[in-house]
Amino acid sequence: MLKVENLSTSYKTIDGDVHVLENLSFEIYENEIFGIAGESGCGKTTLLKTLYDIIDFPMQIDGGRVLLSGKKNGDLFSYESGRIRDAWWKNISYVPQAAQSVLNPISRLKSQFLDSIPEEDKRSETKEETLERVARYLEELSLSRDLLHAFPFQLSGGMRQRVIIALATFMSPNVVLADEPTTALDVVVQRGILAMLMRLQKELQNTMVVVSHDMGVHYQVTKRMGIMYSGSFAELGGTDDIFDDPIHPYTKMLIGALPRVGDTSQKVGIPGRPPALTDPPPGCRFAPRCPHSNERCRQEVPEFREVRPGRFVACHFAEKVKIDDRKAAGS
Amino acid sequence: MKFAKYVGLRILTWALTIWIGVTFIFFVPRMFPSDPVENMIGRIQSRSGQMDPLEMESLRKSLRIQFGLEGSLLEQYVSFLKKGLLQFDFGPSLMSFPTPVGDIIKTYLPYTLGLMLMTTIFSWLIGNFIGLQAGFRKKQLSSKFLEGVAICIYPVPYFIVALVLQIVFAFLLGWFPLQSTIITMGGFVIFIKSLLRASILPGVSLLLVGTGWWIISMKSLSGTVAEEDFVLYARYRGLSEGRIGWSYVLRNSIITQVTALAMSLGGVFSGSIMTEIIFGYPGVGTLIQKAILQSDYNMILGCITISIVAIATATLIVDLIYPLIDPRIRYS
Numbered sequence: 001m002l003k004v005e006n007l008s009t010s011y012k013t014i015d016g017d018v019h020v021l022e023n024l025s026f027e028i029y030e031n032e033i034f035g036i037a038g039e040s041g042c043g044k045t046t047l048l049k050t051l052y053d054i055i056d057f058p059m060q061i062d063g064g065r066v067l068l069s070g071k072k073n074g075d076l077f078s079y080e081s082g083r084i085r086d087a088w089w090k091n092i093s094y095v096p097q098a099a100q101s102v103l104n105p106i107s108r109l110k111s112q113f114l115d116s117i118p119e120e121d122k123r124s125e126t127k128e129e130t131l132e133r134v135a136r137y138l139e140e141l142s143l144s145r146d147l148l149h150a151f152p153f154q155l156s157g158g159m160r161q162r163v164i165i166a167l168a169t170f171m172s173p174n175v176v177l178a179d180e181p182t183t184a185l186d187v188v189v190q191r192g193i194l195a196m197l198m199r200l201q202k203e204l205q206n207t208m209v210v211v212s213h214d215m216g217v218h219y220q221v222t223k224r225m226g227i228m229y230s231g232s233f234a235e236l237g238g239t240d241d242i243f244d245d246p247i248h249p250y251t252k253m254l255i256g257a258l259p260r261v262g263d264t265s266q267k268v269g270i271p272g273r274p275p276a277l278t279d280p281p282p283g284c285r286f287a288p289r290c291p292h293s294n295e296r297c298r299q300e301v302p303e304f305r306e307v308r309p310g311r312f313v314a315c316h317f318a319e320k321v322k323i324d325d326r327k328a329a330g331s
Numbered sequence: 332m333k334f335a336k337y338v339g340l341r342i343l344t345w346a347l348t349i350w351i352g353v354t355f356i357f358f359v360p361r362m363f364p365s366d367p368v369e370n371m372i373g374r375i376q377s378r379s380g381q382m383d384p385l386e387m388e389s390l391r392k393s394l395r396i397q398f399g400l401e402g403s404l405l406e407q408y409v410s411f412l413k414k415g416l417l418q419f420d421f422g423p424s425l426m427s428f429p430t431p432v433g434d435i436i437k438t439y440l441p442y443t444l445g446l447m448l449m450t451t452i453f454s455w456l457i458g459n460f461i462g463l464q465a466g467f468r469k470k471q472l473s474s475k476f477l478e479g480v481a482i483c484i485y486p487v488p489y490f491i492v493a494l495v496l497q498i499v500f501a502f503l504l505g506w507f508p509l510q511s512t513i514i515t516m517g518g519f520v521i522f523i524k525s526l527l528r529a530s531i532l533p534g535v536s537l538l539l540v541g542t543g544w545w546i547i548s549m550k551s552l553s554g555t556v557a558e559e560d561f562v563l564y565a566r567y568r569g570l571s572e573g574r575i576g577w578s579y580v581l582r583n584s585i586i587t588q589v590t591a592l593a594m595s596l597g598g599v600f601s602g603s604i605m606t607e608i609i610f611g612y613p614g615v616g617t618l619i620q621k622a623i624l625q626s627d628y629n630m631i632l633g634c635i636t637i638s639i640v641a642i643a644t645a646t647l648i649v650d651l652i653y654p655l656i657d658p659r660i661r662y663s
Contacts, residue, residue: 054567088569102564104579106586106658111578116568151658167568 002028002051002175002207006064009050013058018277020046020231023064025304026312028224030070030174033201033208035222035239037215037254039274042228044211045097048179051209052094053084068092070174089116093168095178099161103152109163110134110148116167134170141166141196158189162196169200175207176200182217194221215258219243224310227251230274230285233304237311247313249290284316292317334661338651345647349416352639356632357411361404367628368394397422398628421633426625432633436615440637442513443607443614446530447599450537455592457538458545459585465546466553467580468572478550485543493536493609500532501610507532510611533610541595548591552584559583586657590649597645600638 007024010017020043028034038044046059051066061081069078072091079087088094096102104112113134114127122130135145143162152160161181168176181197182190198221201208210221218225218239226236227250235248246252253270272289275281281288287297296316304314360367371394376382382390395401399411399422414420421432461481464474484492501507511529514521556562557580565575595602600615607616615634622630654661 052567085569088567094567096560096564096567098560101560104561104565104583106582106656107578108658115565115570115574115578118569151662153659154662 001030001068001070002209003067003069004051004064005067007050007066008062008064009046009055010060010062011058012060013278015278017062019062019280020277021050022232024232025064026226026233026236028175028207028209030207031201031205032223033198033210033221035218035225036209036211036228037213037218037225038228039213041277042274043231043277044213044228045179047228048177048209048211050081052088052092052177053081055081068175072172072174089171089173090118090121091173092175092177093171093173095161095165095168095176095181097179097183099164099181100157100184102164103160105152107151108148109150109152113148113167113170117171121171137170138166141200158185158192161185161189161193165193165196165200169204172204173206175209177209177211179211180213181210182212182214190217197221215254227254230280231277232285233312233314234286235311235313236304241311247307247311247318248286248315249292250286284314334654337654341647341650344650345643348643348646349640352643353412353416353636354408356635356639357408360628360632361407367398367626368400370626397425415632415636419633419637421636422629424622424630425627426621426630432629435618435630436633436637439613439615439618442526442530442612443599443603443616446533446606446612446614447537447603448596450534450541451592451595451599454538454541455545455588455595458542459549459588461542462546462549463553463576463581463584466550466555466584467557467576469554478546481543481546484539485547487540489536489540490605490609492540493533493606496532496536497609508611511613513613529610529612533606533612536610537606545588549584549588552587553580556580556584582656586653589652589656593645593649593652597642600634600641 004024004026007021008019009021010019024047036044036047049055049059050061053066055061065081066084067078067080068084068087068091069076070091071077077087077091079091084092103109110131114122114130117130117134125133131148135148138145138147141162143166147155147159147163155163165178165181178197182193185193194217197208197210210217212218222239224237225239225242226233227242227248228234229250235242235246235251242251243255246255250270257267257269259267270289275285275288281298282301283299284290284293284297284302287293290297300316302314302316304312305318307313307318368391372387372391375390392401399407399414401407402410414422419433419436423429424432424435427435458481461474461477464471465478468474497509501509507528512525513529514525562575562579565579570579600619603614603616604619605616606612607614608620611617615637618630619634621627622634
């Protein structure tokens, strides 16, 4: 389970610190696929990096922490920011964006698998035995064992992504973080990759975090999701719940812009652009683009609060907007 | 099968390169308006006065034969290819007549090759090792220091480094001879001693400058590779720094360096000229210098032909080694 408490991060730049994540608190539970959605530059990857504890200059944690805890092979474990590195690959693993270039181009996949398996996991076996385990695992995932003898450049993009997912899940980690796992792949391959992730999650009963800007991916795969806007969550809750009944105006507009089968109405985009993180507006960051905003929105930062069990929204009018919409629909 | 085709093609390119190069150095001097035989006769005449026309004609004829200039251009060319390329026979040297050029080159070649190969290979090994440290572990103090030294030495022109060494250690301190002689007679120990005395200073000068270059190039190569996605991802998988440095960074950046090594091995002859002149080291470099000064055409032709063959062969070796270190070439 991943627990994020009051997390704030920033990037050091010449013009001063750019605050990307501001005071984030949420939990990701065991045995679920959690989605993180949002447009480019809203902090999705920064959040994922912080979850995985990749905190390198110029990024820094200003406050709060991430807590990774759970149970593996009967042993309880718990790591927090700064120590999560010790759990890499055993308890938490990472499927990166740009799977095309993350494998060493000049060594065979088998050596890259061997590299990734911690010593303590293979101390009592020979290299061949370890490789046999890997080969059997690949076959379980409906991949050919011959892949182990291949070089990365001999595989297609989709196949490489599958191999990386296999690489990231071989140690049955409790948490798998996937950053845009289907970007740059065509829809047919996307579907295969998503099915693979879902199947793996079902078998491992672990936590998967999928970051994607594609709402369709979240609808298909995730059980709960959070929608980020300009460095923090606008809305968080069960995926079906959010799609059926979006509360935050941003979510509403996002979902309203999705094409649906049989729907021939003209789709409208969200006017305006997300604010620059170097100079965010005071108050609600969505206010300049929000049709419901008023003076209060422009001055006071809305609290990220639980409006009903399991459903969090950061909007002053979380309750009111809904009523207004009903009225509009009724009249 | 595919590999055999690859090798065959490379060998064909190799032969073709040598042929084209040798053809050039055969024809270019023959297109000069000056004729080496007439030059020679002119020189003899200016030294010893007028000659009997009959005597002169026979001298001209024998000179033509020695220079390989008898017969039509095509005949000359064919006999040059046959003798020069296949038997390394370039006729007699004119400055130390009548010793064949091939024999003289053979006596000098081992000294040049020994010195140049040793220094090139050692500076490659040392430079790449330090360069890898400097590029991959940028924050380490020792790598920063060594890189700083390299950056200071590298831009200094080679002859200045060499001259400074020569002035300080040979002239002022007198530890080494100003003009080296290698004593081949008088036993093995004396030979080795004189060889070491002769080659330490030129060796050090070549090592200093060569290592500097390898450090700088390897640093920038490995620095770029160290930022690649696959290195970052190796780190995110929890691999040890040693493993990442060896099989992710080094193996990906060394490919370029192997090419550069072979190229610099091919260039040892031209590279040795300045070293040998400054340190008075007896080798092919000094030989070429002397040959040019004394218009020893046969010698020049011989040295250049050997140089062409060496460079082409070095390239061939790289092409043949490449598939072994880079699978992307092996399978495409």
